[in-house]
Amino acid sequence: MPNNIERPRRAQHIVAVGLLVAVFVLLARAVLYIPMHDTGVASSIQDNLQISGVLNPVTAVLLNFRGYDTLLEIAVLVLAIIGVLSLQREGMLASGRLAPFADPALSLLTRILVPMMILIAGYLLWAGEKAPGGAFQAGSILGAAGVLVTLSGHVRPGWLSPAIVKIIIAVGFVVFLVAAIIPMFFDKNLLEYPLHLAKPLIILIETWLTFSIGMILVTMFISSAAPITDDYVRGDAT
Amino acid sequence: MLDLIQPQLPAITLAVLLFAASAAFLVRFERARAIALVAAGVQVVLVSWITWIVVGQDRVWVYTIGGWGAPLGIDLTIDGVSAVMMLLTAVVGCVVTVYSAGYFPPKDSYRLFWSLWLFLWAALFALFASNDIFNLYVCLELLTISAVGLVAISGERAALFAGMRYILSALAGSLIYLFGVALVYASTGVLDFDLLATQVSIDPTTQAGLALMVIGLLLKTALFPMHFWLPPAHANAVAPVSAVLSALVVKGSFYIIFKLMHVFTGHEMIPGLAELMGILGVCAIIWGSVQAFTQKRLKMMVAYSTVAQIGYLFLLFPLVAAADDIQTAVLAASAGLFHAVSHGLAKGAMFLTAGTIVKAVGSDRLEDMAGLSRLAPIPAFTFAIAGVSMVGLPPSGGFVSKWLYVSSAIETGAWWWAGAVVVGGLLAALYIFKVIALFMGSGKEPLQVGVSNRVITIAPLVLALMSLVIGVFGQPILDLLYPAVESLTAGMMR
Amino acid sequence: MSLLQLALMIAVSAPWVSAIIIFCLGETRHRTRFVIGLMGSAVTTSAVGYLGYHLAQGGAGTSLGIPLLGFTFGLTVDRLGVIFALLAATLWLVTTFYATGYMSHLKDKARFFGFFAICVGSAIGIALSSNLLSLFIFYEALTLATYPLVAHKGSQAAIKGGRTYLAYALTGGAVLLVGVVWLHALGGGAFVASGSIPVGLLDTHSTQLTAIFAMLIAGFGVKAALFPAHGWLPAAMVAPAPVSALLHAVAVVKAGVFGIARVILDVFGIEAASALGVLDPLALLAGFTIIYASVKALKQDDIKKRLAYSTIGQLSYMVLGLAIGTPIAIAAALAHLVHHALLKITMFFTAGVLAEEVKITRVSEMDGVGRRMPLTMLAFSLAALGIIGIPPIAGFVSKWGLGLGALEGGQVWPLAVLAASSVLNAVYLLPMIGRAWFGTPKPEWMNRPEQGSKRFEGSRLLVLPLLLTAGLGSLIGPLSFMEVSPTRWASAITGASSAMTVPWRSAPFLLDATGTLFLILACVVWLVSAFSAWHVEGQHRWRFRIFLLMAACGSIGLAVAHDPAMFYTFYAMMALSAYGLIAHSDRAPQGGAGRVYMTYTVLGEALLLAALLIGSLGTDSFTATLVDSPWRDLGIGLLLAAFGIKIGAIGVHAWMPSAYDSAASGVGAALAGVASSAGIIGLIRFLPGGAVDFPGWGSIVISAGLVAALFGALIGSTQARTRRVLAYSSMSQFGIMTVGIGAGLANSQVWPVAVSAVGIYLVHHGFAKAALFGADEIVLHSNTKRWALPVIALAGLALAGMPLTSGAIAKLALKESLGGLPGQWKTFLDVMLPLTAIGTTLLMARVLQLSWRVDPKQRGRSATPSAVAVASLAVLAFFTGMLLWVMPDPAVQKAVEKALGLYGVLDLMLPFVIGVSVFVAALVFVRQRAKSGPLANLCIPDPFIRATEYVDTALIIHRPKAAESGREPKNRRPLPSLDRTNIAESYLLTWPVASTLIAGLLLLVLVLTLL
Amino acid sequence: MTQIEIYLLAGAAMFCIGLYGLVVRPHLLHKVMGLNVMAVAVFLVLVSVARRVPGPTPDALPHAMVLTGIVVSVAATAYSLALIKRIYTETGAVTLQETDDDA
Structure with missing residues (x-):
């Protein structure tokens, strides 16, 4: 760590520690008073599980009971990538090569791992319906695969045209939004999936979400991870 | 057709905003601008329709998302208070959108401005409508990231540092808030406001939960000691962004504090909390005004004026605590909320016109702006009107809130808060009229003012005049606020 | 929405609408702006005029408004409001013309006229607002709209003036706000005819109400420039003239007074306010x-x-x-x-x-x-x-x-x-x-500009x-x-x-006995002096003639005016225009005599005003009210002082010598003869002599009169200039007359006799003095000295009271009136009166001697009254006594019979003979002692004149020193302490400190949960 | 002291440690890491609260909240890192420049 950052002054250090220990004591007191008996929400989740179209209670809560939270959560993710892209100075995606040279060990590893990761992502997506899993987990694995591929130089970042990248990023969120709005045409509230349609709709949303999340994570890595080449010398105002 | 749409209005309004935001992300600058303008227009119509319904039926509009009902699902509730805040957001948002349409050169570096802005607008709408404390956490995050994105979009050195400072403090605030939500969920088991109001009990966990939530939100509202991130962020951001930040974003977290303090009956839950917030508010007024007076840069001065005016908002908590009957409590609460509305309009106008002035004069320093009123009369005049509302002189909205504050202070017998309000007004007069005198004076060297297109001169004027209008015809807004605040306080006073 | 409400709406909104139009017009459209301004003011004036007309017809007021903050922010039509609104509107109409002319070469006219209209709009709003809240809203709008006008010029001084104005106005506004809200909280605040304080409140919340009253008055007091908060008005004079004219003379300052009026009359009501004891x-x-x-x-x-x-x-x-x-x-x-x-x-x-x-x-x-x-x-x-x-x-x-x-x-x-x-x-x-x-x-x-644009x-x-x-x-x-x-x-x-x-009462004029006498005197004397003074040359002659005519008209009106206010009007007109005559002539030192005269006159006017006020409360006559009013003695004292100044009573006569000396030629006669005697007429008319005995006052007046008579004679006879001698002689003559009045005061039965005696004396003295002045004029300026000397002698004898002359009759009449006095006074006066007669003869001898010695070389062609006119005056003086025979007054007739009897003649002759012998002895004594010294050094300086000169120089000192050099106000850096907060703030902004604060606050709130 | 309470205390402790890191460490990356530690602390508390329900399956609501929380904090951290990178490329600074004049 560059040593030019002076150690935090001693006085400041002591004060901070003192304050935070006191805060901890009070938080501990509060935490210890938490009532250990169940407060009744868990039971209502169980008995509504059948009509949620999904068996895994967490996915049910995530995508059906509190689907609105997830919708906004995806919006946050999309917003984050938009923010990151807005920070890039020129153009959408950095065109520069990421890795200076093809590292043989890395390229071998990529060739082995990437297919495995895609397969696992598919399984996770499917398993989410009954067991822990779902769009986010699958998406993150896809993202990891994407990063690996890009890092190892097999794929140059300019591979996909910026327009397509943007569409993939947005598609997950848009599909979710559309799915949320459809019930409104059947005189139902937002995100109130008709019973018989609940399961297919959730699956539809989950798949598209996976792709979007994967692409979002990859783009986040690529766009802000551009290499420090000479034209990037510090401080030149382009 | 209309009666089909009517029950779904809240969802539709939110959906429109989210769609527009994502569409704006996909297209180039000009089309994105068009989408934003359309969305703004539609938004104003829909929100005023919602407000009309809330006023008409004079009840709280509960919209269950996903049809599951409170403990399980999430509800959107729109009562008088949230309707007023949404209306404020819609009005200021529309004017800001029109202003930004004229303000930004259509070059590429600002292409993502529109989607960030529409996401922010959606976040605000969701925040004012939400009735679930965890959902509020997600809305706050959405709000923070879009706000920081907008601050940092200009890419200058100062904006980047301001953005960094803003996001660090905002995220810290959100996490403290989340910890509070966790504790409250742990102790009560519910996340919905209405259920919380019935089930909350005074035990250490809930108390700590509320404390954490309130501290987190205070950090995001930049009340006095924690205002360090606001001036650089609001001053260095692009003009429309700083207007939105000061006028709306800061009000969002204040609104949540207001609801929390009422749902949890904050002043009984944590005895000294309301008075503490009042004292911090007074310090904010004094400190903010003093700083604003000594600033050398126009936008920095206006930013510090926001710090001061935020102090006013928090005066309502001690007054509500001190109130012995519902009427005085309602009076105090509506004073604070009315101030939020009038400050929103006036500060929005002030920042927008500050942007125009800086664009015209070419520099942000005050001494370069001497004798402005001769060359750029409309921006100077707009600044003056907005300033008048800031100082709280009669024809303006600021006066109405000052009046309500002073009468509630007198009715509750805690007259020192009235003193703070009045002194605050005089302090505000110090820095406002220092600038107006500067505009009317004659500078050393003749001032050349660049030509600025009509949009960015007229838009702020409209907003400033609106803040004057609600000064005179403020009663409808108060009629909108009274029932909602009454129901909230009634719950508290039981 | 009745017509009246429509008019009310127009009246208040028209100025605002024209302001908005003017703002939109922009800077260059001068003509349209003038027309808009004119139309706006005309419409407003007519609307307010209609309101006034409606009220004048006895129509009922109305009101309209919109609900705001539990009040109605509304307007109302009532007499108090309409009067102020009408004033503001009409003067706005007038000022629009003036401002357009004045602002022709100044910049920023659009801004100026726009805010000007808003100011008037808010002033009218204040006038017509229906309760304290709406009044407060317009009141603060007025503050705002006036600021840009005060700081209009944009110069350093203007901005500074604006800042001072704002500092005062805003603090006042803040205090007012608290007062209004507090009152509203207690339930008051609406404008109701006799006060809107809820009835029970007065005794329960009296301290609070007093505090509220103090706050309201303080708030309005700022604009009404009451003592501590007046500093802003002089500072706001940096504003252009139309602003100072309309706003700082009418709209803004009157808004403060109007506010106080509303508070006292309509919010608290007189009874409540006086019950609270806040009015004193x-x-x-x-x-x-x-x-x-x-x-x-x-x-x-x-x-x-x-x-x-x-x-x-x-x-x-x-x-x-x-x-x-x-x-x-x-x-x-x-x-x-x-x-x-x-x-x-x-x-x-x-x-x-x-x-x-x-x-x-x-x-x-x-x-x-x-x-x-x-x-x-x-x-x-x-x-x-x-x-x-x-x-x-x-x-x-x-x-x-x-x-x-x-x-x-x-x-x-x-x-x-x-x-x-x-x-x-x-x-x-x-x-x-x-x-x-x-x-x-x-x-x-x-020089009148013949050509060129400069009108x-x-x-x-x-x-x-x-x-x-x-x-x-x-x-x-x-x-x-x-x-x-x-x-x-x-x-x-x-x-x-x-x-x-x-x-002014309905029937102010009445001709009574003394009135007629004085009228004859005034007409004759003014005729003669006007005739001689008319052909005065010099470039100021028209100014002189105007003053002459005004003085004459004043004295004539005085004679017939019986109602105190009317009397005071003519008295003031005569006194002030006399200044024009005194200060006119180039002979006087640079206005010295004029200024001294004016100071004394103004003092006299003020005292007279107070005196007349005391007597005119209530409907019956002045003297009746004065007699049974609680401040009777104060009234009488003031009357005596006021008229005393006019007739040169002892102590306040210092203006007389210099005034008569420097009076323009020919006018001296009128001044001495008529103007001063107005004082006596005033005393006779207004002193409540006839009804009640005033032994105390009587003795004071008599002694004052005697002292004046003797003092005048003593000092006068040693004066070097004839006119000064004549001045002192009239002082002593008036002294004698006051003795008569004093006698009348002391004993009410004697009053009528005394009055008529004094009347005769007055007329006789008037003619004699006029003749003397005329003769002196001839001696000074014309070569026919031979004519003047016998005239002087004739008038002098008359004055001295030679038998068969009017002087004798007047003296005898006076002696008659003194008859009724109590014992010890009677004997004392018998001794003193002859002494005064001796004094007068001494003075006349002195006059004769001075005019004898004057060498004709000083003659100038200036106005010379025709010898015939003056001679006729002297004859009149001599024989008025006889003429008065026809007067049915018994006292006068008895006096005349005695004068004819031998004993009477001897009695009159004695003082004359003594007087002449004393004069001759003094002359011989002086000649031996000062073979060489001129006669002048014998002159005894008049102590009172020294005193007045000293006071006068003191007055000069008051003359504003050359304004101290307006030192450049050092541009004050913002308060140094504020800069330190700047450093503190930047320290506060740093992340570590800030975030520790977050942790600290978190801890604090958690600790709160423990309580 | 049941197992859940231990986790709860651990959560509270981690929260304070995270806050300490945010407050004291000057380097921006350390601050972001501190934020993440605080996030994880809250999630730990939530998960341990979910566990207090008798029976095999824990209460699903806190879990959903945790999942959402994770995604949100990922997004926030991503943006902060991008911002830090941008500041580094623009100005080469790695700490909040307290000294720059127009802070």
Whole structure:
């Protein structure tokens, strides 16, 4: 760590520690008073599980009971990538090569791992319906695969045209939004999936979400991870 | 057709905003601008329709998302208070959108401005409508990231540092808030406001939960000691962004504090909390005004004026605590909320016109702006009107809130808060009229003012005049606020 | 929405609408802006006029408004509001013309006229608002709209002035806000005829109500420039003239007074306010402000600053009236609101014209400006006289009402304040008029510009409004009996009987015995002096003739005026125009005599005003009310003092010698003969002699008279100049007359006899003195000295009381009247009267000797009254006694019979013989002792003159020193302490400190949970 | 002291440690890491609260909240890192420049 950052002054250090220990004591007191008996929400989740179209209670809560939270959560993710892209100075995606040279060990590893990761992502997506899993987990694995591929130089970042990248990023969120709005045409509230349609709709949303999340994570890595080449010398105002 | 749409209005309004935001992300600058303008227009119509319904039926509009009902699902509730805040957001948002349409050169570096802005607008709408404390956490995050994105979009050195400072403090605030939500969920088991109001009990966990939530939100509202991130962020951001930040974003977290303090009956839950917030508010007024007076840069001065005016908002908590009957409590609460509305309009106008002035004069320093009123009369005049509302002189909205504050202070017998309000007004007069005198004076060297297109001169004027209008015809807004605040306080006073 | 409500709506909104249009018009469209301004003001004036007309017809008021904050933010139509609104609207109409002319070369006209309209709009809003909240809203709008006008020029001084104005106005507003809210919280605040305080509140919340009252008055007091908060008005004089004129003379400052009126009349109500006991301190504060402001005005050399301080004083008149609380006082205060507006706006307009046309901004530069712009300065003089309170101009009416109101309320000290402030007003306003008319003008002003654009007066746009307001101001006074006049309108508001508020009674004129005598004297003497003075040359001759005519008319009116106010009017006219005659002649030192005369006269006027006020409360005659009024002695004292100054009673006679000496040729006769004797007429007419015995007062008057007579004779006979001798001789003659009056006072039966005796004496002395002055004139200026000497001798003998002369008859009549006195007085007077006769003979001998020695070389061709006229005067003097035979008065007839008897003749001759012998002895003694020394060194200096000169020089000192060099106000860096907060703030901004604060606050709140 | 309470205390402790890191460490990356530690602390508390329900399956609501929380904090951290990178490329600074004049 560059040593030019002076150690935090001693006085400041002591004060901070003192304050935070006191805060901890009070938080501990509060935490210890938490009532250990169940407060009744868990039971209502169980008995509504059948009509949620999904068996895994967490996915049910995530995508059906509190689907609105997830919708906004995806919006946050999309917003984050938009923010990151807005920070890039020129153009959408950095065109520069990421890795200076093809590292043989890395390229071998990529060739082995990437297919495995895609397969696992598919399984996770499917398993989410009954067991822990779902769009986010699958998406993150896809993202990891994407990063690996890009890092190892097999794929140059300019591979996909910026327009397509943007569409993939947005598609997950848009599909979710559309799915949320459809019930409104059947005189139902937002995100109130008709019973018989609940399961297919959730699956539809989950798949598209996976792709979007994967692409979002990859783009986040690529766009802000551009290499420090000479034209990037510090401080030149382009 | 209309009666089909009517029950779904809240969802539709939110959906429109989210769609527009994502569409704006996909297209180039000009089309994105068009989408934003359309969305703004539609938004104003829909929100005023919602407000009309809330006023008409004079009840709280509960919209269950996903049809599951409170403990399980999430509800959107729109009562008088949230309707007023949404209306404020819609009005200021529309004017800001029109202003930004004229303000930004259509070059590429600002292409993502529109989607960030529409996401922010959606976040605000969701925040004012939400009735679930965890959902509020997600809305706050959405709000923070879009706000920081907008601050940092200009890419200058100062904006980047301001953005960094803003996001660090905002995220810290959100996490403290989340910890509070966790504790409250742990102790009560519910996340919905209405259920919380019935089930909350005074035990250490809930108390700590509320404390954490309130501290987190205070950090995001930049009340006095924690205002360090606001001036650089609001001053260095692009003009429309700083207007939105000061006028709306800061009000969002204040609104949540207001609801929390009422749902949890904050002043009984944590005895000294309301008075503490009042004292911090007074310090904010004094400190903010003093700083604003000594600033050398126009936008920095206006930013510090926001710090001061935020102090006013928090005066309502001690007054509500001190109130012995519902009427005085309602009076105090509506004073604070009315101030939020009038400050929103006036500060929005002030920042927008500050942007125009800086664009015209070419520099942000005050001494370069001497004798402005001769060359750029409309921006100077707009600044003056907005300033008048800031100082709280009669024809303006600021006066109405000052009046309500002073009468509630007198009715509750805690007259020192009235003193703070009045002194605050005089302090505000110090820095406002220092600038107006500067505009009317004659500078050393003749001032050349660049030509600025009509949009960015007229838009702020409209907003400033609106803040004057609600000064005179403020009663409808108060009629909108009274029932909602009454129901909230009634719950508290039981 | 009845027609009335429509008019109300238009009245308030028209100025705002025209302001908006003017703003949108932009800078270059001058013509359209002028038309819009004109239309706006015309529409507003007509709307308000209609409201007034409706109320005048007895129609009921109305109101409309929108709900706001539990109040209705609304307007109402009532008499109090309409009067102020009408004032603001009409003067806005006038000022639009003036401002367009004035602003022709200044910048930012759109901004100026826009805010100007908004100011008037909010002033009318204040006038017509229906409750305290709406009044407060317009009140603060007025503050805002006035700021850009004060700081209009944008110069350093303007900005500084603006800042001071704002500092005062905003703090006032803040205090007012708290007061209004507190009152609203307690339930008051609406405008209800007799106060809207909930009935039970007075005794339960009295301390709170007093606190609220104090806050409301403090808030409004800032704009009404009450003492501690008056600093902003002089500072705001940096504003352009139209702003100072309309806003700082009318709209803004009157808004403060109007607010106080609303608070006292409609919010608290008189009974509640006096029950709370808050009115007296307010009255004291107002009184103090009047005096303080007038004293400060003396020191200001800048014209506008002096007018500003005068405004502060005048505003406090209104506040004083309101605080006194009696119906008449309040009516007078409200009337003064209108009167002062008209008068002061004229003066500010003039200040503007002076600054614009001839670049004069200081009083010391005003010399001779009357020559340059006669019309403007005439208007200014009228307005100034009105402000001082000289009848018949408007200012006097409201001062009269204030005085009466104070008396009605049982308080006398306001009278003292009124008197003192009238004197002070005169002392700082009259010099301005004096300089304008009597100062020596700059050369370039003198020649009328034959060619070139420079018109002689200001541009038409500037001068016409000026003349209009001056005319209106001076007409409202005399026409105050009309229904529509502000006085009557105000008395309708407070229910005071208009008989009291309008000073002039319905039948003011009455001719009684003394009146006729004085009338004959006045007509004859003024005829002779006018005839001789008419062909006075010099470039100021028209000015001299005007003053002569005014003085004559004043003295004639005096003779017949029986009603105190009418008497005071003519008395003032005569006294003031006499100044013109005294100060006119080039012989007098630079206005020295004139200024001394004016100081004494003004003092006399003030005392007389107070005295007349005491007597005219109530409907029956002056003397009757004075006799049974609680301040009878004060009244009599004031009367004696006031008229004493006129007749040169001992101690206050210092002005007489220098005035007669420097009076223009030919006019001296009139001054000595008629003007001074007006004092005696006043005493006879107003002293309540006939009804009750005043032994105390009688003895004082007699002794004063005797001392004056002897003192005059002693000093007079040693004077070196004939006119000074004549001055002292009239002093002693008047002394004798006062003895007679004193006798009448002491014993009421004797009063009628004394009055007629004094009457005769007066006429005889008038003719004799006129003849002497005429003769002296001939001796000085014409070669026919031979004619003059016998005339002098003839008049001298008459004066000395030779048998068969009118003097003898007058003396005998006087002796008759003294007959009724108690024992010890009678013997004392028998000794003293002959002594006075000896004194008079000494004086006459001195006059004869002086005119004998004068060598004819001083002769100049100046006006020489024809010898015949003067001779006839002397004959008249000699034989008036006989002429009066026809008078049916018994006392006179008895006196005449005695004069004819041998014993009577001897009795009269004795003092004459002694007198002549004493004079001859003195002459011989002097010649031996001072073979060489001229006779002059024998002259005994008059101690009183020394005293007056000393006081006069003191007055000079008061003359504003050359304004101390306006040192450049060092541009104050923001307070150093504020900079330190800047450093603290930047420290606070750093992340570590800030975030530790977050942790600290988190801990604090968690700790709170423990409690 | 049941197992859940231990986790709860651990959560509270981690929260304070995270806050300490945010407050004291000058380097921006350390601050972001501190934020993440605080996030994880809250999630730990939530998960341990979910566990207090008797029976095999824990209460699903806190879990959903945790999942959402994770995604949100990922998004926030991503943006902060991008911002830090941008500041580094623009100005080469790695700490909040307290000294720059127009802070």
